[in-house]
Amino acid sequence: MEELLNQIREGPPKGSPFSVALSNSRVPGRSSVYRNWKFQDALLTTLDENVTTMHEMFERSASVYRTHNCLGYRPYNTESSSYGPYSWISYSAAAERRKNFGAGLMKIHQDICSSLPQGGVGLWCNNRPEWQIVDLGCMSQSLFTVSIYETLGVQATEYIINQAALTVVCASADHVEKLQSLAPRCPSLKFLVIMDDVASEPNADTYMSDASERLPVFSLKYIEDVGKHNPRSFQPPSPDTIITINYTSGTTGMPKGVVLTHKAAVAAASCAMSIVDLREGDRICSFLPLAHIFERVIEGASLWAGSSIGYYHGNVQALVDDLKALQPTNMINVPRVYSRFAAGMKAKTAQAAGSMDLTNKDTLSFLHGQISKGLGLDCCRIMISGSAPIDPLLQSYLRDSLNNTFKQGYGLTETYAITLAQNASDESVGTCGAVLPAVEVCLQDAQDFGYMTTDQPNPRGELLIRSNTLFSGYYLNPAATAESFTEDGWFCSGDICEIDNLGRVRVVDRRKNILKLAQGEYVSPERIENVLHGELPWVSQIMVHGDSDKSYLVAVIGVERASFAKTFNTLREDSPVSLSRKDSMVVEDNFFTGLHDERVVAAAMDEIRKAEISRNMNGLERVRAITLLEEPFSIENGSLTPTLKLKRHEAAKTYRTLIDQMYAKGVTSGRQ
Numbered sequence: 001m002e003e004l005l006n007q008i009r010e011g012p013p014k015g016s017p018f019s020v021a022l023s024n025s026r027v028p029g030r031s032s033v034y035r036n037w038k039f040q041d042a043l044l045t046t047l048d049e050n051v052t053t054m055h056e057m058f059e060r061s062a063s064v065y066r067t068h069n070c071l072g073y074r075p076y077n078t079e080s081s082s083y084g085p086y087s088w089i090s091y092s093a094a095a096e097r098r099k100n101f102g103a104g105l106m107k108i109h110q111d112i113c114s115s116l117p118q119g120g121v122g123l124w125c126n127n128r129p130e131w132q133i134v135d136l137g138c139m140s141q142s143l144f145t146v147s148i149y150e151t152l153g154v155q156a157t158e159y160i161i162n163q164a165a166l167t168v169v170c171a172s173a174d175h176v177e178k179l180q181s182l183a184p185r186c187p188s189l190k191f192l193v194i195m196d197d198v199a200s201e202p203n204a205d206t207y208m209s210d211a212s213e214r215l216p217v218f219s220l221k222y223i224e225d226v227g228k229h230n231p232r233s234f235q236p237p238s239p240d241t242i243i244t245i246n247y248t249s250g251t252t253g254m255p256k257g258v259v260l261t262h263k264a265a266v267a268a269a270s271c272a273m274s275i276v277d278l279r280e281g282d283r284i285c286s287f288l289p290l291a292h293i294f295e296r297v298i299e300g301a302s303l304w305a306g307s308s309i310g311y312y313h314g315n316v317q318a319l320v321d322d323l324k325a326l327q328p329t330n331m332i333n334v335p336r337v338y339s340r341f342a343a344g345m346k347a348k349t350a351q352a353a354g355s356m357d358l359t360n361k362d363t364l365s366f367l368h369g370q371i372s373k374g375l376g377l378d379c380c381r382i383m384i385s386g387s388a389p390i391d392p393l394l395q396s397y398l399r400d401s402l403n404n405t406f407k408q409g410y411g412l413t414e415t416y417a418i419t420l421a422q423n424a425s426d427e428s429v430g431t432c433g434a435v436l437p438a439v440e441v442c443l444q445d446a447q448d449f450g451y452m453t454t455d456q457p458n459p460r461g462e463l464l465i466r467s468n469t470l471f472s473g474y475y476l477n478p479a480a481t482a483e484s485f486t487e488d489g490w491f492c493s494g495d496i497c498e499i500d501n502l503g504r505v506r507v508v509d510r511r512k513n514i515l516k517l518a519q520g521e522y523v524s525p526e527r528i529e530n531v532l533h534g535e536l537p538w539v540s541q542i543m544v545h546g547d548s549d550k551s552y553l554v555a556v557i558g559v560e561r562a563s564f565a566k567t568f569n570t571l572r573e574d575s576p577v578s579l580s581r582k583d584s585m586v587v588e589d590n591f592f593t594g595l596h597d598e599r600v601v602a603a604a605m606d607e608i609r610k611a612e613i614s615r616n617m618n619g620l621e622r623v624r625a626i627t628l629l630e631e632p633f634s635i636e637n638g639s640l641t642p643t644l645k646l647k648r649h650e651a652a653k654t655y656r657t658l659i660d661q662m663y664a665k666g667v668t669s670g671r672q
Contacts, residue, residue, distance in 0.1 A: 001047045001048050004047060005047065005273060005274055007038060008036075008038055008274040008437060009274055009277060009423070009424045010424070010425065011037070011423040011424060011425035011426065012037040012038075014425075016037065016502075017037060017501070017502045017503035018036075018037055018423050018426060018433065018434030018435075018502055018503045018504055019034040019035065019036060019037065019434045019435040019441075019499070019502075019503025019504070019505070020034065020035055020036075020037050020040050020503060021033070021034055021503070022034070022035060022040065022440075025442070029444060029445045029453070030442050030443060030444050030445070030453055030461075030464070031442050031443040031444075031453040031459040031461065031499065032442065033440055033441070033442045034435050034440065034441050034442065034499065034503055035435055035439075035440045036434060036435050036436060036437045036439070037434070037503070038437060039437040039438075043267075043437065043438050043439065043440065043467070043468050044267060044270055044271065044437035044438045044468065045263070045266070045267055045270075045438070045468050046266050046267065046270055047270040047273065047304075048060070051266060051304070052238075052239045052262070052263070052266060053139070053236065053237050053238065053239055053241070053243075053262035053263075053265075053266060054139055054243060054262055054265045054266060054269070054300055055136075055139040055140055055234070055236050055237055055262070056236070057266065057269065057300070057303065057304050058095065058098075058136055058139070058303055059095075060304075061091060061303050061304060061306055062091050062092060062094070062095035064306065065091045065280065065306040066090065066091055066092040067090055067091070067092065068090065068091050068280070068281065068306055068308070069088040069089075069090065069308040070088070070089055070090055070091040070093070070094045070303070070308065070309070071088070071089045071094055071129035071132055071133075071308075071309055071311070072086040072087065072088045072089070072129070072308060072309065072310040072311065072326070073086065073087060073128060073129055073310075073311050073313075074086055074087070074313045074322065074325060075087055076313075083313045083321070083322075083325075085325055086310050086325055086326060088308070089129055091306075094129075094132070094133060094136070095136075097133050097137075097224055098132075098133050098134075098136035098137040098139075098140060099137070099140060099227070099234075100137075100223075100224040100225075100227035100228045101133055101134060101137035101220070101223055101224050101227055102137035102138065102139075102140040102141045102143075102227065102232070102234075103141075103226075103227030103228075103230060103231055103232035104222075104223040104224055104225070104226035104227030104228070104230070105117070105121070105137065105138070105141070105143075105168070105193075105223055105227070106141055106227075106232055107226050107227065107230045107232070108191070108218060108223060108226060109167065109168065109190075109191075112190055112191055112216060113167060113190050117141075117143055117167060117168070119143070119144065119164070119165060119166075119167075120143070120144050120145065120146040120164045120165070120166050120245060121134070121138050121143055121144070121145050121146070121166065121168055121169075121170060122145070122146050122147075122148060122160075122161065122164075122166040122168065122169030122170065122171070123135065123145050123146065123147045123148065123169070123170055123171075123290075123291075124147075124148040124150075124157075124169055124170070124171040124172070124175050124179075125150075125170070125171055125172035125175070125195050126150060126172065126314050127286045127287060127288075127289065127290050127295070127311050127312065128172075128195065128311050129309075129311060130170075130195045130220055131195075131290050132299065132303075132309070133220075134170045134193075134195075134220075139237060139243065139262075140234045140235070140236070141232075141234070141235045142235045142236065142237045142241055144241075144242040144243055144244050144245060145243075145244050146160065146164045146166060146244065146245050146246075146247065146257075147244070147246065147247070147290060147291035147296075148160055148161075148169070148247075148291065149247075149289060149291045149292075149642045150289065150291070150642065152255075153638075154178070154181075154182065156254060156255055157178070157182065158182050158185055158186060159254055159255070160247050160255065160257070161182065161186045161188070161189055162185075162186055162187075162188065163257060163475065163476060164245055164257060164475065165188040166186075166188060166189060167188055167189065167190045167191075168189070168190065168191050168192065168193060169189065169192055169193070170192075170193040170195060170220070171192060171193070171194065171195065172194070172195050172196055173194050173195070173196040176192060176194060176217065179192055179215070180192075180214050180215060183214060183215050189215065190215070190216075191215055191216040191217070191218065192215050192216070192217045192218070193217075193218050193219070193220055193223055194217060194218070194219050194220065195220050196219075196220075197219070197221065237262050238262070239261065239262050239263035239266070240261055240262070240263060241261060241262050242259055242260070242261055242262075242472075243260055243261060243262045243264075243265045244260050244265075244296070245257040245258065245259055245260070245475050246258045246260055246291075246293050246296075246413055247291075248413050256474045256475075256477060256480060257474060257475030257476070257477070258293075258413045258414055258471045258474060258475075259471055259472040259473055259474070259475050260293075260416055260471050260472070261472060263468065264416045264468065264469045264470065264471065264472075265297070265300060265416060267416070267418070267438040267467070267468035267469045268297045268300070268415075268416035268417065268418040268438070268469040269297060269300040269301040269304055270437070270438065271418045271421075271436040271437055271438050271439075271469070272297050272298055272300070272301035272417075272418065273301045273304060273305055274436070274437065275384060275407070275409060275421040275436070276298060276301060276330050276332065276382060276384055277330065277381075277382050277405075277424070278301055278302055278304075278305035278307050278330060279305060279306075279307065279329075280305060280306035280307070281306065281307065281308070282302070282305065282307040282308065282329040282330055283307065283308045283309075283310055283326055283327065283328045283329050283330075283379075284298065284299075284302050284307060284308075284309055284310070284328055284329070284330050284331065284332070285310050285311075285312060285319075285322060285323055285326050285328045285331065286299060286309050286310065286311045286312065287311075287312040287316060287319055287322070288332065288333070288334065288643060289642045289643065291642065292387075292413075292642060292643050293411075293413045293416055293417045294332065294386055294387055294411070294417045294643070295332070296417075297416055297417045297418065298332050307330075310322070310325075310326040310328070319337075320374075320375055320376055321376075322376070323375060323376025323377060324374075324375075324376035325376070326376065327376060327378070327379040327380075328376070328377070328379065328380055329379050329380060329381055329382075330380065330381070330382050330383075330384075331377070331380050331382070331383045331384070332383075332384045332385075332386065333383065333384070333385060334385065334386065334387040334388060334643055334644055335385055335387070335388050335389070335390040335391070335394070335530075335533075336388075336644045337644070338383075338385055338390065338394060338398060339391075339394060339533060339534075339540075340540075341375060341377075341398065342394055342397055342398055342401075342537075343537050343540075343560055343563060344371075344375070345368070345371050345375075345398075345401055346537055347537075347562065347563065347566075348367075348371050348374075349367060349368075349371070350566075352367055365403070368401045368402070368403070369403075371401075372401075372402050372403075377402060380402065380404055381404050381405060382404060382405040382406075382407070383398065383399075383402070383404060383405070383406045383407070384407050384408070384409055384421070385406070385407070385408045385409070386408070386409045386410065386411065386417070387643045387644075387645065388526075388645055389408075389432075389507050389526065389527075389530055390408055390530070391530045391531065391533060391534030391535075392429035392430035392534075393429075393534045393535070394533075394534045395408060395429045395430075396429050399429075405424060407421060407422035407424075407426070407433065408421070408422055408429075408431070408432050408433065409421035409422070409432060409433065410432035410433075410495075410505070410507060412493060413471075414470065414471045414484070414491060415439070415465060415467055415469050415470055415471070415491070416469040416470075416471070418436055418438065418439065418467070418469045419432075419435070419436060419439050419441070419463075419465055419467065419469075419493075420432040420433050420434065420435060420436060420439075420441075420505050421433045421434065421436055422434070422504075426504065428504065430506060431500070431504040431505060431506045432504075432505050432506065432507060433504055433505070434503055434504060434505075435503070435505070438467055438468040438469050439465065439466070439467040439468075439469065440465075440466050440467070441463055441464060441465050441466075441505070442464050442490070443459050443460065443461035443462065443463060443464070443497060443498075443499065444461045444462045444464050444486075444490075444492075445461050445462075446460075446461050446462045446496055446511065449496065449511070449514055449522050450522060451496050451498075451508070455498070457500075457501075458498045458499060458500050458501070459498065459499055460496065460497070460498040460508065461496065461497070462492060462493065462494070462495065462496055462497075462511060463493040463495045463496075463497040463505070463507075464486065464490035464491065464492060464493065465490065465491045465493055466489060466490055466491065467491075470491055494510055494511050494512060495507050495508075495509070495510055495511070496508040496509050496510070496511060496514070508524065508527070509524040509526055509527060510526065513525060513526050513648060515545075515546040515548070515553075516548055517546050517548065517550065517551055517552070517553075517620065518548065518549055518550055518551045519551055519620070521620050523546060523553065523620050523621055524621075525543075525544035525545065525546070525553070525648075527621075528544045528553070528617065528621050528623070529542045529543070529544050529646075531611065531612070531615050531617065532544075532555075532557075532608060532611055532612075532623075535611035535614065535615065536607055536608070536611055537560065537563045538559050538560050538563040538564040538566075538567050538568075538604075538607075539557055539558070539559065539560070540558045540559060540560040540631070541557070541558030541631065541632060541633045542555055542556070542557050542558065543555065543556045543632075543633065543646055543648065543651050543652070543655070544623060545652055545659055547659070547663065550663055552620075552622075552624040552625075552667070553620075553621070553622070553623050553624060554623065554624065554625040554626065554627075554659060554662040554663065555623045555625075555626045555627075556626075556627050556629065556632055556651070556655050556658060556659070557604075557626055557627065557628050557629070557632075558629055558630060558631050558632045558633060559595065559628055559629070559630060561630065567607070568594070568600050568603055568604070595628040595629065595630065596628070600628070601626065601628060604626060604628060605626060608623055608626065609622070624667045625662040625663070625665065625666070625667055626662070627655075627658050627661075627662060632651075632655065633646060633651055637654060638650050638654070639651035639654055
């Protein structure tokens with residue numbers, strides 16, 4: 001396995017393509033079919049012929065890495081009111097607990113429902129070791145899990161429970177009352193499992209007595225104890241057994257249940273191990289939602305490699321504290337979080353400029369090393385960005401500043417997060433890299449948007465995918481499944497891409513995100529957002545919008561308070577965006593007022609214009625009117641997905657009045 005992994009990671013001979021166009025594979029309206037340079041004859045299914053399911057994967061790891069740290073968490077110290085160092089569960093202990101949980105769940109289910117469970121088990125909690133114990137325990141009995149996003153509303157949660165016909169949901173204590181309130185409208189739901197140690201909960205009596213008068217409620221510890229005293233043989237899954245129905249958080253409408261099998265999971269984990277360079281004893285920090293397939297595939301790969309997974313303590317705003325305690329060796333993340341890292345690093349660098357000679361490379365390298373240590377990233381040798389395109393300048397900056405390998409990948413829930421990724425030897429930025437070993441792709445003409453596979457110098461069009469990681473369909477939704485595939489079995493990604501001469505794929509835009517302005521021309525708002533987000537440190541959030549009956553673009557921009565104040569607080573004598581006043585309410589009032597001051601807005605427009613010019617954006621791509629706000633988009637107001645992707649349609653509805661006002665007011669001028 002290691003020899004094959006090393007060959008994949010090393011990449012092709014220098015100058016050879018990372019993805020290879022197969023001979024005689026081109027048909028009218030499409031490009032050639034591309035495969036990974038190492039897997040031109042057949043797609044990868046597994047790195048180990050003895051591992052065909054994720055249950056077999058963990059059985060192997062529990063045997064090979066028995067005493068290694070497996071799952072870690074930070075206990076809360078009530079005396080110091082802080083989280084302590086990581087406490088670890090070994091691979092053998094995790095294996096024993098998942099065995100007991102699986103057996104206990106089957107026994108309790110049979111006692112309550114007079115039958116053994118046949119399908120899905122709900123999971124509703126933040127990332128934590130118990131999530132994996134429940135998931136692995138379900139696998140051991142051929143059950144599948146259905147994750148519920150922490151931030152889903154009542155309507156979507158009810159929809160998932162009912163469509164998946166969940167009989168049990170394993171949840172953190174804070175979700176118990178929500179589930180009890182939903183129970184009358186969820187007839188399949190028969191009992192709940194609390195992840196937390198309820199004996200230490202202030203409302204333990206409520207959970208274990210009053211709550212039980214409605215749906216029976218059991219602690220995870222109790223389920224494990226039942227399994228320990230009522231042992232049950234494993235009921236191993238087959239490669240075609242469902243491992244999860246992963247409901248997409250979705251940028252529009254109700255979530256769709258993506259049906260994924262063990263075969264897909266094993267192929268995906270095999271590819272992930274080749275990307276992230278996971279090794280025995282490595283450490284990853286788990287904080288992206290496990291309900292999102294991106295985090296799930298990386299944790300599966302980590303367990304296969306014998307790595308250690310340290311779970312964040314639940315507050316993403318204090319993530320750096322967890323990183324410093326864990327010192328991860330590998331990181332997967334999304335562009336918005338990487339952007340925050342970069343903004344913090346640039347601010348620290350600017351502060352040091354007065355006392356250090358930053359033109360000296362050794363001095364700058366020393367400073368970056370200190371900043372990296374302050375972020376808890378000094379041991380991190382590889383970073384992967386996914387979920388959305390990352391600005392090339394941001395990728396270059398972090399790679400150079402942190403002195404590590406920084407790669408971009410691409411995948412979808414429907415492909416188990418696995419489709420494309422940069423090879424270790426690929427030093428380019430701005431691409432998603434090569435086709436991964438379990439995948440083949442081609443492009444299809446998107447003539448309506450002006451993207452053709454005959455374009456020069458590179459073919460462009462919608463990315464079509466066939467893969468061993470591909471989903472089986474949308475649960476109980478054959479119409480949506482049929483719409484997602486071509487007649488000859490290719491999955492339609494909805495992403496417009498181009499493929500260069502080295503077989504590297506660049507995402508141009510989403511079909512549904514492309515705007516058509518009144519002139520009849522198409523523009524890509526996401527590309528513009530990525531440029532401005534990467535060029536301007538004070539831009540923390542941005543939505544570029546264009547009405548089809550208007551001839552120009554407008555933008556709602558969320559500002560990063562400290563960077564914005566540093567840039568613009570000299571524009572008025574009364575320092576409208578100054579943060580120096582002690583009275584926090586005055587600071588809030590003046591900061592908000594400053595965001596709406598015409599001179600501040602004009603100065604911000606000047607900065608935007610400079611960025612647009614420096615990146616050679618054409619006239620149609622330039623933003624003509626802006627509104628400045630502080631954190632306009634959030635998961636709570638429905639404008640961001642749990643992985644911080646902009647829900648463009650919802651955000652536009654939320655800020656429709658502001659958009660109309662910007663168009664009514666006309667083009668924002670810069671300073672005179």
